[in-house]
Amino acid sequence: MSKAHVIMLPFPAQGHVTPLMELSHRLVDHGFEVTFVNTEMHHARVLRALPAAAAVLGGIHLASIPDGLANDEDRSDVNKLTDSCRRHMPGNLERLVAEMEAAGRPKVRWLVGDLTAGFCFEAVKKLGIRVASLWPASAACLAAMLNIPKLIDEGLFGDHGWPERDETLQLGPGMPPLQTSLMPWMDKTGVPIAHPALFEVFSRINKFNEFAEVVVCNSFHEAETGAFPDILAIGPLFADRKPVGHLLPEDERCIKWLDGHPDRSVVYVAFGSMAIFDPRELEELADGLELTGRPFLWVVRPDFTLASARRGSTSSGNASLARA
Structure with a gap:
């Protein structure tokens, strides 16, 4: 009997690639076949940064899809990158799944997808693939993202993330109070980080979760009491010194x-x-x-x-x- 085949899909940023790669190692240890899907640019960077003995990936298959940007375009422009990924990655992921199955790889059963790449969830659900969503940061941060539509409806924030009132709010029992000027999508001055496409993705995270059967988070209950009503805590993730998808070689000096x-x-x-x-x-x-x-x-x-x-x-x- 073949192993259950799982696709891992991070948003193209180092802090998103690492926890999904750490979880990939755990899934391989438990008998799953794992395909880790980066964008083409990040895939190439991960390969360049891997140690010479790449076999230590331990059964994780590395694959890539285009992000929709030309090779010479600036991927440090988070707004441009997010908008391009949102428009191009779902279709490219569907094509990759079809290509893998045509090549004789086992049928993909699950997608473990970064919530910031949740714009791909609907596409894979249509292929009969089950979805688990993963938030790579704290549960409190995820709670803030899930509440964005509600906070906008209550008039605390505008459609682009600007605070309309300087207030203190509490997202749930046991969670610390938050200032409307210091939410996770803002810089330290209370101004929304200038990435409207990224904020649009954040504001749709609760919709993305509707396609997921389970929501998991790289945190643990003792660290964030009160922040886990519908979230499965699986953190802190680590990889026992196995490669975790670094985009640049590590300086070990x-x-x-x-x-x-x-x-x-x-x-x-x-x-x-x-x-x-x-x-x-x-x-x-x-x-x-x-x-x-x-x-x-x-x-x-x-x-x-x-x-x-x-x-x-x-x-x-x-x-x-x-x-x-």
Whole structure:
């Protein structure tokens, strides 16, 4: 009897790829056949970043679909990327499923899909594939996203995520109060991050969940009491040092430095795979970190600043700035 075949579908960003890859390893351990589907650009980056002994993927099949953008288009423009993925990925995923089955792969039984890529759920349901939705961050953050339509109806937010009133709200019993100016889709000043296409996806997450039989979250009950009425907690996910789909090769020169410090003494700083900083902001962050007087490890991408992003970077990996 063949193994049950599961497709894993992350949104194309590092913080979404990693938890789905960690879950993929767990599913393989439990006897599932797993196909991990990245966009073509991220698929190529994952392959380049894999260690030479790629067999350590342990049975996870890597596949790709187009995101709808040309090779030279700017994927750091989250609005453009999200809009293109929303329009092109569902049809491309359907074609991939058909191609795999035509090539003799087992029939796909389940899609475990990132909720931020939930625009693909309806397409696979039409193919008879069952859907489990996964939120890669906290349950409290997911609760905020699920409540966006209700919060708009109540007049707390406009259609594009702007707060209409400066108020404190509570999304559920046992959850901490939230300021309308400090919701997950905003920056620290209370202004919606300038990605209307991404906010539109967030506001439709409750609709995406209608296609899912189960909603799972990379968190655990003890960390977020009161945030799990209809969410299955499966976190924290980890991979026992197996590859987790890094988009850039890891800089391991920091390991010896880390080993020389006591447990829980180092501040870890990272801003994800898309954030771009002005060079002056970079300098101020560095000054602030040094003023703490604490040792810190700061992950810095080749295109981390606005200047390097504009001129392009020849570096192929993540640099780690370590200060004692």
